[in-house]
Amino acid sequence: MRIAAIDLGSNTFHLIIAEKKSAHFEVIFKINKPIKLSEDITKNNTIIPAAFYRGINCLKEFKTILEEYNVDIIKAVATSGVRSASNGEEFVNTVRDLTGIEIEIISGEEEATLIYAGIKASGAIRGKSLIIDIGGGSTEFIFCDKNKAYWKKSFDIGAARLMQKFWNSDPLSDLEKKNLKEHLDNTLKELIEFNKNFGAPHLIGSAGAFETFNEMIYPSSQIEHIKSTDININQYRELSNLLVHSTHKERLQMPNLIPLRVDMIVMACVLTDYIINNLNIQEIKLSTYDLKYGILSQL
Structure with missing residues (x-):
C-alpha cells in the first residue's frame, strides 16, 4: 500500500510518498516547494493573491505526482498560514475543487x-x-x-x-x-x-x-x-x-x-x-x- 502526506506550511509545501510495509514505511519519493503562503499575511490577515495561486499551482503539481505513483491513501494538512488567514477556508475549497485533494486545517x-x-x-x-x-x-x-x-x-x-x-x-x-x-x-x-x-x-x-x-x-x-x-x-x-x-x-x-x-x-x-x-x-x-x-x- 502506498501512502502520502502533504504538509502545507506557511513557507513551504511538502509532499512525501511511502510504501507501507507491515509495521513500518519506506519513503520512495519526497519533494518540497517554497510557496511563501504567508507572504505579507500580517498586513490584512489574508493569503495574498500571488501566494494563493502559487499554492494552487503547487498542489496541482502534487496531484499529478500522486497519480503517477498510484497512491492509495493521502492525508493533507494545513497549518498556521491557512489556519490564521481570513481566506484560509476559501483556499482549502479551491484546492478541493481543482485537484480533488481534501485538506484538513489542523489546530496548533x-x-x-x-x-x-x-x-x-x-x-x-x-x-x-x-x-x-x-x-x-x-x-x-x-x-x-x-x-x-x-x-x-x-x-x-x-x-x-x-x-x-x-x-x-x-x-x-x-x-x-x-x-x-x-x-x-x-x-x-x-x-x-x-x-x-x-x-x-x-x-x-x-x-x-x-x-x-x-x-x-x-x-x-x-x-x-x-x-x-x-x-x-x-x-x-x-x-x-x-x-x-x-x-x-x-x-x-x-x-x-x-x-x-x-x-x-x-x-x-x-x-x-x-x-x-x-x-x-x-x-x-x-x-x-x-x-x-x-x-x-x-x-
Missing part, C-alpha cells in the same frame, strides 16, 4: 502532536527534551521524553511572522533585538514556567532551520541520509552570532544557506538563542523527521 495542538510523532519515529529523543519546530507562521514547542509528551503548545511566532512584525533594518538593529526579546518574554511565559520543574537539558530542532544550521556547520554532512544527529552547541552559537550580525547581502554569499531562509534564518537564530539562554539548554539535536513523518507514522 494537533500540529504539535504530529511533530512529536514524527520526531519520536526518528529516534532523536533521549531523556527529557524540548522539541522546537520553527515554521513560517507559528512555532511549536513540546516538552517530552521517549514515553510521551508532557506539555505542547503552538505560538504565532513563526520566522516569517516575526520578520514582518519586527524587522526593518539591515542587519537587525539593537532596538529590534530588544523588541523581539520583549515579545518573546511576554509570549513564552508559560513555557519558561513549565520548564522550571521539568528541566529539559536537550533541545531537539525539527527539520527546517535546524537542517540549515547542520549543513552550515557540517558542510560534508549528507542530510538526506540522516534521521537525527547532534549539533555542537558552541559551534551553533558561533554560527548564530555570525548570522544575526550579518547583512542580507552577506548571507546571500554564505554556502549551504538556501534563498528561502536567507532572512528567516536570522529569526530562527533569535528564537533558538532565546530558548537556549532561558532554559539552560546543554545539547542540541537535529531531527530531519517532522510533521509530515508524523502523518505517515499515524497512517
Whole structure:
C-alpha cells in the first residue's frame, strides 16, 4: 500500500510518498516547494493573491505526482498560514475543487502532536527534551521524553511572522533585538514556567532551520541520509552570532544557506538563542523527521 502526506506550511509545501510495509514505511519519493503562503499575511490577515495561486499551482503539481505513483491513501494538512488567514477556508475549497485533494486545517495542538510523532519515529529523543519546530507562521514547542509528551503548545511566532512584525533594518538593529526579546518574554511565559520543574537539558530542532544550521556547520554532512544527529552547541552559537550580525547581502554569499531562509534564518537564530539562554539548554539535536513523518507514522 502506498501512502502520502502533504504538509502545507506557511513557507513551504511538502509532499512525501511511502510504501507501507507491515509495521513500518519506506519513503520512495519526497519533494518540497517554497510557496511563501504567508507572504505579507500580517498586513490584512489574508493569503495574498500571488501566494494563493502559487499554492494552487503547487498542489496541482502534487496531484499529478500522486497519480503517477498510484497512491492509495493521502492525508493533507494545513497549518498556521491557512489556519490564521481570513481566506484560509476559501483556499482549502479551491484546492478541493481543482485537484480533488481534501485538506484538513489542523489546530496548533494537533500540529504539535504530529511533530512529536514524527520526531519520536526518528529516534532523536533521549531523556527529557524540548522539541522546537520553527515554521513560517507559528512555532511549536513540546516538552517530552521517549514515553510521551508532557506539555505542547503552538505560538504565532513563526520566522516569517516575526520578520514582518519586527524587522526593518539591515542587519537587525539593537532596538529590534530588544523588541523581539520583549515579545518573546511576554509570549513564552508559560513555557519558561513549565520548564522550571521539568528541566529539559536537550533541545531537539525539527527539520527546517535546524537542517540549515547542520549543513552550515557540517558542510560534508549528507542530510538526506540522516534521521537525527547532534549539533555542537558552541559551534551553533558561533554560527548564530555570525548570522544575526550579518547583512542580507552577506548571507546571500554564505554556502549551504538556501534563498528561502536567507532572512528567516536570522529569526530562527533569535528564537533558538532565546530558548537556549532561558532554559539552560546543554545539547542540541537535529531531527530531519517532522510533521509530515508524523502523518505517515499515524497512517
